[in-house]
Amino acid sequence: SQQGEEDPQALSIQEGENATMNCSYKTSINNLQWYRQNSGRGLVHLILIRSNEREKHSGRLRVTLDTSKKSSSLLITASRAADTASYFCATGMDTGRRALTFGSGTRLQVQP
Amino acid sequence: GAVVSQHPSWVICKSGTSVKIECRSLDFQATTMFWYRQFPKQSLMLMATSNEGSKATYEQGVEKDKFLINHASLTLSTLTVTSAHPEDSSFYICSARRALNQPQHFGDGTRLSIL
Numbered sequence: 001s002q003q004g005e006e007d008p009q010a011l012s013i014q015e016g017e018n019a020t021m022n023c024s025y026k027t028s029i030n031n032l033q034w035y036r037q038n039s040g041r042g043l044v045h046l047i048l049i050r051s052n053e054r055e056k057h058s059g060r061l062r063v064t065l066d067t068s069k070k071s072s073s074l075l076i077t078a079s080r081a082a083d084t085a086s087y088f089c090a091t092g093m094d095t096g097r098r099a100l101t102f103g104s105g106t107r108l109q110v111q112p
Numbered sequence: 113g114a115v116v117s118q119h120p121s122w123v124i125c126k127s128g129t130s131v132k133i134e135c136r137s138l139d140f141q142a143t144t145m146f147w148y149r150q151f152p153k154q155s156l157m158l159m160a161t162s163n164e165g166s167k168a169t170y171e172q173g174v175e176k177d178k179f180l181i182n183h184a185s186l187t188l189s190t191l192t193v194t195s196a197h198p199e200d201s202s203f204y205i206c207s208a209r210r211a212l213n214q215p216q217h218f219g220d221g222t223r224l225s226i227l
Contacts, residue, residue: 033215042118042205042218043156088155099146099207100216102155 005104006089012109019076021106023089024069030092032065033100034074037086046074046087081112115139116208118219126227127198133191133222135206141186142208146216147179150203159204162189196226 007022025032031050035043049056049065049072056063062075076083086107090100115138123131135145144163148156162168162183170176178200180192189208193200203223207216 031213035218040203040221040223042116042220043207045215045217048215099158099161101158104155107153 006087006106008106009104010107010109012111013079014111015079015081017079019079019083019108019110021074021087021089021108023072023074023103025072025089025091025101025103026070027091029067032063032072033090033092034061034063034072035088035090035102037088037105039085043088076108079108079110081110084108084110114210114217116206116217116219118206118222120222121220122223122225124225124227125196128195129226131193131196131224133193133204133206133224135189135191135208135219137187137208137217140208140210142189143186143211144209145183145189146207146209147181147189147191148205148207150205150221152203156205159191193224196224198226200224201226 005024013019031048033048034046036046037043047058047063049063051067060077065072086105088105089103092100117136117138119134146161147159149159150156158171159174160168160170160181162181164183164186168181183189203221205221207218209216
């Protein structure tokens with residue numbers, strides 16, 4: 001079953017602007033991951049943040065995690081047309097054999 | 113590193129045909145591989161989890177006899193859609209993971225179209 005809900009469902013911005021996507025989840029987690037999916041392709045892992053971390057950076061990406069609110073955000077700074085894709089958050093547990101549970105995704109369109 | 117190859121990328125076949133999709137981890141050993149299904153503009157839905165050398169664990173509502181999964185080695189898992197019908201048309205994506213606290217790495221997916 002879906003755990004994560006992402007907001008907004010779709011986002012359209014101009015090149016150079018920042019894009020912020022939010023993800024909420026329901027159960028306890030060990031980690032939260034963000035993935036990007038270009039149309040008709042597989043998913044590319046962007047960043048993993050553990051439950052004991054609050055913020056993580058990777059290049060133009062900044063991810064925050066608030067376990068008390070069960071929410072995370074992904075910020076893409078200085079967006080480029082090539083950032084156009086769907087972005088999914090996924091929650092994971094380190095124990096057991098459980099796979100990731102994916103959110104519904106945000107479709108980002110960056111206008112050149 | 114951490115490249116996952118999925119083959120074929122696109123299959124079109126007649127109803128009643130069985131289709132095999134391969135998922136390979138090219139530069140690492142995957143203790144666990146996962147199979148997902150994705151409908152247009154929707155999220156990924158987990159179908160099954162497979163560990164090398166053991167039977168796959170299927171999610172509720174996924175028919176084991178319809179979607180056969182074999183995980184013969186630490187670098188290869190296969191999904192066979194048996195006697196495929198038009199309602200099986202979808203985008204199937206596999207992923208592989210080195211260990212429990214490691215990220216999953218995804219293949220590029222297989223678009224299956226059943227006529």
